[in-house]
Amino acid sequence: MAQGDMLIEPVIEFGPVAITSTVVTTWVIIGILWLGCWLITRRLSIDPGPAQTALEGIVSTIEEAIAAVEPAHARRLLPFIGSLWIFLMIANLSGLVPGADSPTRDLSATAALALLVFLSTHWYGIRIAGLKNYLRHYMSPSPILLPFHLISEVTRTVALAVRLFGNMMSLEMAALLILLVAGFLAPVPILMLHIVEALVQAYIFGMLALIYVAGGIQSQQRRQHAQGAPHA
Numbered sequence: 001m002a003q004g005d006m007l008i009e010p011v012i013e014f015g016p017v018a019i020t021s022t023v024v025t026t027w028v029i030i031g032i033l034w035l036g037c038w039l040i041t042r043r044l045s046i047d048p049g050p051a052q053t054a055l056e057g058i059v060s061t062i063e064e065a066i067a068a069v070e071p072a073h074a075r076r077l078l079p080f081i082g083s084l085w086i087f088l089m090i091a092n093l094s095g096l097v098p099g100a101d102s103p104t105r106d107l108s109a110t111a112a113l114a115l116l117v118f119l120s121t122h123w124y125g126i127r128i129a130g131l132k133n134y135l136r137h138y139m140s141p142s143p144i145l146l147p148f149h150l151i152s153e154v155t156r157t158v159a160l161a162v163r164l165f166g167n168m169m170s171l172e173m174a175a176l177l178i179l180l181v182a183g184f185l186a187p188v189p190i191l192m193l194h195i196v197e198a199l200v201q202a203y204i205f206g207m208l209a210l211i212y213v214a215g216g217i218q219s220q221q222r223r224q225h226a227q228g229a230p231h232a
Contacts (some may be wrong), residue, residue: 011023013200021101022103022108025102029090073217077213081213084117099171104164111165118157160209171194
């Protein structure tokens with residue numbers, strides 16, 4: 001975590017376009033993830049080595065967590081939710097690197113992630129239920145509820161972005177203030193607090209994203225089941 005001010009400063013400027021430290025750190029994380037996946041998966045074997053075993057364990061754990069919420073589509077949701085969880089864990093912990101700041105302390109980054117969750121929720125819903133059936137659920141059980149459904153979509157997306165931003169910003173501010181007051185007399189508790197909180201926030205954001213996506217899918221399934229059920 002950089003010990004400068006908490007403002008997001010541009011690193012490179014091309015006229016009106018400014019590339020901030022948030023963008024640079026995000027690109028670096030994406031590059032590390034891509035390179036790591038390429039190195040581990042280019043020589044997969046039936047008799048896995050330590051790296052492949054660790055990767056398979058991570059994938060299996062994430063798939064089991066997804067299946068606990070949405071068992072019927074765990075494999076389909078795995079690439080998105082798994083990538084989101086892994087990216088967030090690394091992004092939240094990147095603030096521990098000297099001279100670096102976590103991208104999730106920037107509201108623009110958390111807003112982009114929340115928007116991605118918003119779009120993915122509708123994408124999965126349309127892919128699984130079809131456009132007509134998916135849009136119809138906004139009119140269920142009564143067309144009067146349409147404005148409330150739309151407001152709910154917007155408010156939960158905003159809340160998702162602000163929650164992660166607020167928690168990570170407050171965490172880094174608290175750690176910075178403690179370091180300024182106590183110096184390096186208590187670095188281990190601060191680091192442990194940062195690591196635990198960063199992992200918890202990554203898990204919460206990913207779980208909320210999974211719940212939103214699964215909720216859209218399950219609402220369609222319940223509606224189709226009710227329509228196909230025989231009337232008494």
